Amino acid sequence: AGLHAIARAAGKLYLGTATDNNELTNTQYTAILEAPNMFGQITAENSMKWDATEPEQGVFTFTLADQIANLATSHGQLLRGHNCVWHQQLPSWVTAGNFNANQLTSIIQNHCGTLVGRYAGRVCTYSWDVVNEPLNDDGSFRSDVFFNTLGENYIPIALRTAKAADPHAKVYINDFNIEGLGAKATAMKNLVRTLKSQGVPIDGIGLQSHFIVGEVPTTLVQNMQEFVALGVEVAITELDIRMTLPETAALLEQQKQDYQTVISACQAVQGCVGITLWDFTDKFSFIPSTFPGQGAACPWDQNLVRKPAFDGIVAGF
Numbered sequence: 380a381g382l383h384a385i386a387r388a389a390g391k392l393y394l395g396t397a398t399d400n401n402e403l404t405n406t407q408y409t410a411i412l413e414a415p416n417m418f419g420q421i422t423a424e425n426s427m428k429w430d431a432t433e434p435e436q437g438v439f440t441f442t443l444a445d446q447i448a449n450l451a452t453s454h455g456q457l458l459r460g461h462n463c464v465w466h467q468q469l470p471s472w473v474t475a476g477n478f479n480a481n482q483l484t485s486i487i488q489n490h491c492g493t494l495v496g497r498y499a500g501r502v503c504t505y506s507w508d509v510v511n512e513p514l515n516d517d518g519s520f521r522s523d524v525f526f527n528t529l530g531e532n533y534i535p536i537a538l539r540t541a542k543a544a545d546p547h548a549k550v551y552i553n554d555f556n557i558e559g560l561g562a563k564a565t566a567m568k569n570l571v572r573t574l575k576s577q578g579v580p581i582d583g584i585g586l587q588s589h590f591i592v593g594e595v596p597t598t599l600v601q602n603m604q605e606f607v608a609l610g611v612e613v614a615i616t617e618l619d620i621r622m623t624l625p626e627t628a629a630l631l632e633q634q635k636q637d638y639q640t641v642i643s644a645c646q647a648v649q650g651c652v653g654i655t656l657w658d659f660t661d662k663f664s665f666i667p668s669t670f671p672g673q674g675a676a677c678p679w680d681q682n683l684v685r686k687p688a689f690d691g692i693v694a695g696f
């Protein structure tokens with residue numbers, strides 16, 4: 380059976396994957412992406428980001444983003460929108476614009492409202508990563524163009540705008556290194572509390588989960604439970620588990636265990652709604668280009684053949 384079918388049978392809403400437009404011409408790849416019940420959810424790996432969707436101020440380009448949304452629709456998959464506000468992959472007019480607080484507020488509202496509004500009301504649209512990576516590892520706010528101009532206010536501005544543009548979509552904050560207990564996770568919980576106390580819409584926290592073989596945090600379950608206790612859902616949004624290359628049988632076996640650990644942690648927490656792989660094959664994984672010398676992070680290998688990690692996912696449910 381497909382991974383999504385197994386996840387559904389285990390009570391989760393979906394098991395999904397990130398995908399990118401340039402990968403869709405590879406028919407070996409699309410055969411797996413579109414296999415019945417393999418992936419019940421997709422995330423655009425790049426094509427809904429700010430540089431792709433509003434490359435010039437007020438000029439929106441949705442061709443690639445629409446292709447991903449239409450793929451979800453035609454295969455009955457859910458869509459996680461990714462993302463509205465992030466410090467990376469911004470067009471230079473945003474970073475170099477020297478906008479004052481009022482101007483940047485309008486810019487965020489126009490961007491998030493137009494982007495989220497584009498896919499509002501469609502059956503596929505489940506959630507949006509409205510704010511991506513707002514925190515530093517020590518729990519302080521990341522100093523990017525948004526924080527430096529608006530302070531932490533940019534977060535409620537973006538969340539309120541996204542919710543207004545699509546009241547049916549779950550609005551998320553998504554980050555890495557918040558999967559286990561620690562300063563950054565604590566800061567994210569404090570942020571959730573603050574937003575809730577101010578009546579700001581916040582439905583979910585995305586745990587990116589870009590892990591390292593043998594180093595999966597041991598406090599996943601407790602940490603997720605603490606988020607859920609605050610009145611939000613959680614999702615594993617960008618799962619991959621990388622290793623220092625070359626891959627060995629021992630590393631692949633540990634990776635299998637690690638995938639199982641992550642899946643079973645989500646399985647143990649009712650408020651963990653689903654899991655998204657940050658693409659399913661080593662052929663298209665972003666890891667080797669971002670972490671030189673590392674890779675082999677996905678459950679399918681370079682040749683689109685299943686690895687032990689695939690069985691680890693199955694075993695985790």
Ligand code: XIL
Pocket residue numbers: 424425511587617665
């Ligand atoms: C990555 C993509 O996978 C790459 O193709 C791109 O070059 C850079 O961005 N956290 C996120 C994702 O939220 O958007 C990032 O995706 C990976 C880290």
